[in-house]
Amino acid sequence: MTKLRVAIVGAGPAGIYAADILLKAERKFDVSIDLFDRLPAPYGLVRYGVAPDHPRIKGIINALREVLDRGDIRVFGNVDFGKDITLDDLKRHYHAVIFATGAVRDADLNIPGIDLEGSYGAADFVSWFDGHPDVPREWPLTATSVAVIGNGNVALDVSRMLAKPAEDLLSTEIPQNVYEGLKASPVTDVHVFGRRGPAQVKFTPLELRELGELNDVDMILYDEDFEYDEASKTAIASNKQVMVIDKVLQKWRERPVGNASRRLHLHFYARPLEVVGDDNGHVAAFRYERTRPDAEGGVVGTGEIREVPIQAIYRAVGYFGSPLDGIPFDKRHGVIPNREGVALHKGSNDVVPGVYATGWIKRGPVGLIGHTKSDAMETIRHVINGEGSWWNPEAPSEQAVIDLLDSRGVKYTDLEGWHNLDQHEIALGEPHGRARVKVVPRDEMIAISRAEAPVN
Known part of the structure; x- marks a missing residue:
């Protein structure tokens, strides 16, 4: 194998940190990462879980933006796991998946x-x-x-x-x-x-x-x-x-x-x-x-x-975490059962091939954002060393995933789309001396991201 294809579900800090650490890690193969999120915009709880009068914490977005803007991670927003893309789909197109869906x-x-x-x-x-x-x-x-x-x-x-x-x-x-x-x-x-x-x-x-x-x-x-x-x-x-x-x-x-x-x-x-x-x-x-x-x-x-x-x-x-289609879930603790980020079958504690977890869906909603980095490092170590339990995808090409989403009529947003939305929100705030004014309706976010509506 010359290239490891990895899907990461969740484009908040946990998912972005995991992608960044994997790309920078010492390894003997190339890596291609696709980041999926059910929301049209990235950054997860930093965008939607931190009070607006906390600009210091909001500043974490700048560090996350630098990772995405390198261009070596593809972003697919407005893609709902279990609905728009399934576990079987991921197995057909990737060697492994890392869930970073948090606890919302x-x-x-x-x-x-x-x-x-x-x-x-x-x-x-x-x-x-x-x-x-x-x-x-x-x-x-x-x-x-x-x-x-x-x-x-x-x-x-x-x-x-x-x-x-x-x-x-x-x-x-x-x-x-x-x-x-x-x-x-x-x-x-x-x-x-x-x-x-x-x-x-x-x-x-x-x-x-x-x-x-x-x-x-x-x-x-x-x-x-x-x-x-x-x-x-x-x-x-x-x-x-x-x-x-x-x-x-x-x-x-x-x-x-x-x-x-x-x-x-x-x-x-x-x-x-x-x-x-x-x-x-x-x-x-x-x-x-x-x-x-x-x-x-x-x-x-x-x-x-x-x-x-x-x-x-x-x-x-x-x-508290939410269950994911086809993935073991610990209802008591609200997490994917795991050992150092390697997903386990509930009850038997046998490894679930190709499935990993990081962030709050891995350890529960404790700790600050900084803890998420060490979390991701632990998980990524097992991803890199876990070739024996990776999937064998039938269609691992990068285009295959795009074709799949297009065939299902999924209006996904990409990194360029986030830049469109970001610039639009900043422009809305400028006349009022504000950093930005958030666009709230999902359909409007999608239209602006996909350049299907005028960006002022």
């Missing part, structure tokens, strides 16, 4: 009332404010008091976007429909609930600091949450990140409050019990049990039940 749906929070009207998953809300083409254009922002369940960065993103004055987002790439929705929101109070204490949160210091920089928003903390036990004191003294987080929270406790039009409340030691509904089946309150430290970094219940009136609730308790 919300993890469950199994408490009574979580399915009431006015209860939402954080991932869906993030997709809305990031202009994801597959979510409705409108979002029901009618609540004055909102609860956000979770003590990680996604909970902070959701809380910040709910509380932040919409005008302060106009310099970002926020879609126009999102700006209008947030501007009309009547919200006055956002309550963030975490099961454990301030020394055990999963926030990063940078995200937490940003929360305190909001205009016209009071930060409300409660003294009872800061009676630290020895385990918390040890965590603060021994962990620099925990120490910084504690300093930020302590400064907020000293701030004067009462003059802002909106309030952001941080509640710790709150174990979710129930979302209480009204007579119309709509969210009316959040009920929780007050917890306390267990002296080992965890918490135990106190039996004290509290209730906060709200009209909407967002669960931000983590992301």
Whole structure:
């Protein structure tokens, strides 16, 4: 074999890093890589999972762009695995596939009332404010008091976007429909609930600091949450990140409050019990049990039940992977069963020939984007050394895949198409002094990418 043909499903950071590492790796054969994504534009969660007021993280796109713009990786956007192209198709045209599909749906929070009207998953809300083409254009922002369940960065993103004055987002790439929705929101109070204490949160210091920089928003903390036990004191003294987080929270406790039009409340030691509904089946309150430290970094219940009136609730308790047609799936952990990125049959742990995984679909939704590189390196090592389990494709030519998609009428987008869309969005933003204005409707994204609509 002179050329290894590899398909990568997922054009976010995990997929792009895997492609880049494979092309740069020492090997005894040539490599040809096709990158597929169900969305018309690349970059995955960096484009559709990071809040628009995070330009530093958005800057990761620049590094990913450099990889794609080299021209040695083909990109096929708007191609849905399992529908537009199947596992059997991949076996006919490639020696191996790497799945880098991430984890894009919300993890469950199994408490009574979580399915009431006015209860939402954080991932869906993030997709809305990031202009994801597959979510409705409108979002029901009618609540004055909102609860956000979770003590990680996604909970902070959701809380910040709910509380932040919409005008302060106009310099970002926020879609126009999102700006209008947030501007009309009547919200006055956002309550963030975490099961454990301030020394055990999963926030990063940078995200937490940003929360305190909001205009016209009071930060409300409660003294009872800061009676630290020895385990918390040890965590603060021994962990620099925990120490910084504690300093930020302590400064907020000293701030004067009462003059802002909106309030952001941080509640710790709150174990979710129930979302209480009204007579119309709509969210009316959040009920929780007050917890306390267990002296080992965890918490135990106190039996004290509290209730906060709200009209909407967002669960931000983590992301979860989705199953893929014909590929083993671990329903408990939301991942492809694997050993160092080599897919395994569920139950027997036998290797699935030709199938690999990287990113969150490999290890679950933990870690930052930087972890994705080391993830990909591990997987690629096995791809390079796994010739014995590669497929034997009948039609490995690069043209064969194009012919297949064309024969099925798939309106795929390519790298040139992304450049068309990118330039169009930048042009939309220029008159308003904005980095870009995202195009949201899928059909419009496709038309612009494929030069089937005028690009202004």
